[in-house]
Amino acid sequence: MNRPGNGKDLNEGGEFQSPSLERLVRSLNRLPGLGRKSATRLALHLVAGSERTTVPAEELVAAIGEARDKVTNCERCGAITEPDPCRVCTSERRDTSLICIVATPIDVLPFEKAGFYRGRYFVLGGLLSPLDGVRAQDLPFGKLQDRIAEDEIKEVIIALDASVEGETTALYIQRLLEGRNLELTRLATGIPVGGALAYTDEVTLQRAFQFRRTF
Amino acid sequence: MGVLPQPSASSESLVLRIWPCGETSVIASLLTQDHGYVKVIAKAARRPNSRLRALVEPGRLVSAEFSLDPSRELQYLRGGSVEKDPLGPGSTLEDSAFLQGALELVDRCRPHGGGSDDQDDHDPTAELFAICDAFIRVLSSRSCPHPDLAFFVFEWELLVSHGMAPEVAGCTACGLPPAEVSELTMWFSPAEGGLICGDCSRGDGVSSGKPLSLDALQIFESMAERQLDLADDIPFERPLRREIGAHLHNFLGYHLPGYRLPAALELLRARKDPNR
Secondary structure, three states: OOOOOOOOOOHHHHHHHHHHHHHHHHHHHHOOOOOOOHHHHHHHHHHHHOOOOOOOHHHHHHHHHHHHOOOOOOOOOOEOOOOOOOHHHOOOOOOOEEEEEOHHHHHHHHHHHHHHOOOOEEEEEOOEHHHHHHOOOOOOOOHHHHHHHOOOOOOEEEEEOOOOHHHHHHHHHHHOOOOOOOOOOOOOOOOOOOOOHHHHHHHHHHHHOOOOOOO | OOOOOOEEEEEEEEEEEEEEOOOOOOEEEHHHHHHEEEEEEEOOOOOOOOOOOOOOOOOOOEEEEEEOOOHHHHEEEEEEEEOOOOOOOOOOOOHHHHHHHHHHHHHHHHOOOOOOOOOOOOHHHHHHHHHHHHHHHHHHHOOOHHHHHHHHHEEEEEEHHHHOOOEEEOOOOOOOOOOOOHHHHOOOOOOEEEEHHHHOOOOOOOOEEEEHHHHHHHHHHHHHHHOOOOOOOOOOOHHHHHHHHHHHHHHHHHHHOOOOOHHHHHHHHHHOEEEE
């Protein structure tokens, strides 16, 4: 039986009777968040959509190529940027005594979108996960210590996932920075804004209760 | 037309490992009290409002409800509640490292047999679950001043559950009780199965053994008799910790197939660099 995706259909063009379209669908299908249906819809939109509604394929290819060439990680903080160092690291309006440690470049985006944080960042590029083979030597902890010493940081804010890996990484950073003359803080955990108590899990509720504040 | 009820089970479980699956789901490896090792998929567990999200964090003791279809390798996690969260507020790097070290050992050194289908009264996975349960509860209670000692007890019990309990009641070769063995000539040998006296150690038989201090012997005796109160702040200095850790590591490496030093313990080498 010639089901889509069984390997045989690539040569025959699969359900489309077009090997090139099948290849395009498969390529799109490998992107995060795109199942085969969505990939097919996008592929057909790119290939067979009307001129008025379709993004020209050449334009898309050029945009991807340009972004791949120009976008890089900031040498100082590790965030995704085009000018290197990034605007956050070079801005004089940022508070240089504050540094926020995040796990991945994507984690910088919600802070910048919200706009309330005026300090700088340090992107670890991952979280400690011994079970998955991510060890301390795989992450730039030495660079982090150098950065804290050079910039005379007064407060380090740990903004990592509330998971075992995030907890472990936070505890590791705490151990590394012990004894330094700086404030070490972590993001609070608890009930999200707009969240319903009835749908809150036990652990989140317990932590929210433990860290309740005077009203 | 009626719908046949799906077979399901509810069991106390320890979450050993997780893997992301697709965009929002999680596959979790569980050690359950009643059904041995079970792999489940928690659909949409990575969505912010998922009720399953809290149930699939490694190291948590959960009361899990899951499908139980013998024809499927992967069961569906349907719900449950968290019983113990060992890495809550107040936990330390030691707690985290020893917890993950224990999870790694339980995942790698699996006992043979087990599960509810076993006809034998002795269920090794249920016994292993009980050991893990005790360890997680000690870590969660934050009442243990020495999480490393709790981990060593866990390792000892792991050996016991595999039928490899070290012999410390007397010399494994001649049976001489420890009180009659000179402290200077006590050895601990994985090859011989535990304590060995100086006289018996002459020869090639204990080439893999190491000297055993009286303090370490006393700790081992307490472990063997299950009389070690982990809430007690007993003197447990660094040299003694290192000695006991090394003895157990050698013993586990000799007797348990698949054993290696848990990678999580490397986290404890975190040191402040004074030059930075």
